[in-house]
Amino acid sequence: MKKSIDLTLKIWRQERTGEKGRFEIYRANTISQDMSFLEMLDVVNEELTKEGREPIAFDNDCREGICGMCGAVVNGRPHGPEKGTTLCQLHMRHFSDGDTLVIEPWRSRAFPVIKDLVTDRIALDHLIQAGGYISVNVGSAPEANSIPVSQHHSDKSMDAAACIGCGACIAACPNGSAMLFIGAKISHLALLPQGKPEAARRAIRMVKAMDQLGFGNCSNITECQAECPKEIKIVNIARLNREYVKAYLVSEEK
Amino acid sequence: MSWLFSFIWSSLGRKLLMALTGFCFCMFLVMHLFGNLMLYGGRDAFNGYAEKLHQLGVLVTVFELGLLTFGIIHVLTGSILFYQNFAARPVRYAVRASGGGQTLGSATMPYTGFLVLVFVVFHLIDFHFADRTNATIYDIVSTAFHDPFHLATYIFVMIVVAVHVSHGFWSAFQTFGLNHVKYMPLIKGLSLAFAFVVGLGFGFIPIYIALFRGQ
Numbered sequence: 001m002k003k004s005i006d007l008t009l010k011i012w013r014q015e016r017t018g019e020k021g022r023f024e025i026y027r028a029n030t031i032s033q034d035m036s037f038l039e040m041l042d043v044v045n046e047e048l049t050k051e052g053r054e055p056i057a058f059d060n061d062c063r064e065g066i067c068g069m070c071g072a073v074v075n076g077r078p079h080g081p082e083k084g085t086t087l088c089q090l091h092m093r094h095f096s097d098g099d100t101l102v103i104e105p106w107r108s109r110a111f112p113v114i115k116d117l118v119t120d121r122i123a124l125d126h127l128i129q130a131g132g133y134i135s136v137n138v139g140s141a142p143e144a145n146s147i148p149v150s151q152h153h154s155d156k157s158m159d160a161a162a163c164i165g166c167g168a169c170i171a172a173c174p175n176g177s178a179m180l181f182i183g184a185k186i187s188h189l190a191l192l193p194q195g196k197p198e199a200a201r202r203a204i205r206m207v208k209a210m211d212q213l214g215f216g217n218c219s220n221i222t223e224c225q226a227e228c229p230k231e232i233k234i235v236n237i238a239r240l241n242r243e244y245v246k247a248y249l250v251s252e253e254k
Numbered sequence: 255m256s257w258l259f260s261f262i263w264s265s266l267g268r269k270l271l272m273a274l275t276g277f278c279f280c281m282f283l284v285m286h287l288f289g290n291l292m293l294y295g296g297r298d299a300f301n302g303y304a305e306k307l308h309q310l311g312v313l314v315t316v317f318e319l320g321l322l323t324f325g326i327i328h329v330l331t332g333s334i335l336f337y338q339n340f341a342a343r344p345v346r347y348a349v350r351a352s353g354g355g356q357t358l359g360s361a362t363m364p365y366t367g368f369l370v371l372v373f374v375v376f377h378l379i380d381f382h383f384a385d386r387t388n389a390t391i392y393d394i395v396s397t398a399f400h401d402p403f404h405l406a407t408y409i410f411v412m413i414v415v416a417v418h419v420s421h422g423f424w425s426a427f428q429t430f431g432l433n434h435v436k437y438m439p440l441i442k443g444l445s446l447a448f449a450f451v452v453g454l455g456f457g458f459i460p461i462y463i464a465l466f467r468g469q
Binding site: 010012021023073075076077078083102104107108109110172174175176177204207208210211214215216217218219220221222223224225226227234235237238239240241242244245248249254 | 256257260261264265266268269270272335338339341342343344345346347348349350351352353354355356360361363421424425428429430431432433434435438
């Protein structure tokens with residue numbers, strides 16, 4: 001059964017960083033419910049292009065929910081209303097005929113809008129850089145059991161490593177805090193023997209960088225956990241807190 | 255000692271300060287509630303309790319100064335966090351919806367906190383700094399709660415306090431890094447139970463005095 005729906009879109013349009021933006025209203029007619037959200041935007045953009053108007057700028061890359069490039073706030077929900085999905089994996093079958101959708105970019109001081117729905121998330125790269133390096137022998141594959149890692153720890157580390165760095169946690173946080181992002185990055189390595197020697201330095205430097213980049217402060221509201229497309233949990237923030245206290249009170253790092 | 259400053263003054267350090275002072279206030283609420291329960295015993299029981307407490311002398315002063323220090327830390331840190339968090343999103347969302355993470359408590363922390371601060375100031379003026387030359391502490395409390403405005407305000411603020419601690423209590427554990435699949439549901443349950451005990455415990459005493467105790 002094929003069904004198509006008509007939608008009203010209120011989309012944030014902004015020429016460039018620092019300029020005043022505004023909402024503009026577009027009609028998206030005969031949208032197939034088999035389309036993804038981004039494909040729906042493609043259809044709208046095609047119409048706009050044909051009419052000689054400026055298409056709506058939005059970020060996207062893999063369109064299969066693993067690259068972390070896409071993302072917009074749809075009716076107040078980062079990546080839209082479905083749990084555990086990125087915007088590109090959100091399908092139009094979750095919407096009904098006649099719906100009005102308000103589409104905004106991530107709102108954060110640390111993520112300035114580049115154009116329309118595209119934000120500059122370089123701050124997340126700066127956070128990763130602040131974390132520094134880990135010492136791993138490269139070259140041919142190491143003997144599998146030379147560094148024992150329990151399946152349990154490997155699984156939990158992988159849960160944290162599932163972070164795709166899309167920034168939805170920051171967009172969802174009423175405080176604009178990046179704690180779930182850092183929590184995931186810290187936990188990812190804190191659970192493994194690789195990266196242990198640099199753990200204290202990593203925790204201190206990443207928190208310092210977060211404070212300098214203009215993110216807010218975490219107050220455990222847990223909206224990040226509810227909106228994360230990879231369903232990363234706040235236990236990772238608790239682990240970050242432990243790593244941070246340990247780094248200051250036990251290690252020589254400062 | 256610059257490391258100590260960096261430790262305390264980062265976003266995470268301030269979060270730890272809020273959690274530590276907030277948790278101490280939760281413990282204080284428990285002590286305060288036990289003291290207030292003496293009001294059910296009537297005039298002599300409560301006045302006797304107040305007298306015994308004041309016999310501790312310098313210990314009381316030390317405790318009060320401790321509370322004041324913690325109060326100042328909690329309020330100042332909270333205010334800074336509130337301002338910074340507000341500034342972290344210069345352009346607000348046109349539409350804001352919850353994904354199911356926030357609760358009444360977590361969404362209103364700065365506001366309930368501010369109300370509690372205002373209340374504490376008036377509460378201290380009402381009872382702590384009250385003129386006790388002609389009236390015992392029981393009389394002062396009893397007179398206050400026979401005034402409908404006092405009674406209604408007090409009950410309202412106790413609900414506000416309950417909402418504040420419903421998030422604050424479990425949140426402190428999360429901040430200390432004590433989040434584990436095994437015991438987090440228990441802590442969250444405890445947090446709700448604590449909020450109920452605080453709200454009902456403190457809130458019912460003025461109702462009892464107003465309804466069942468003569469002035």
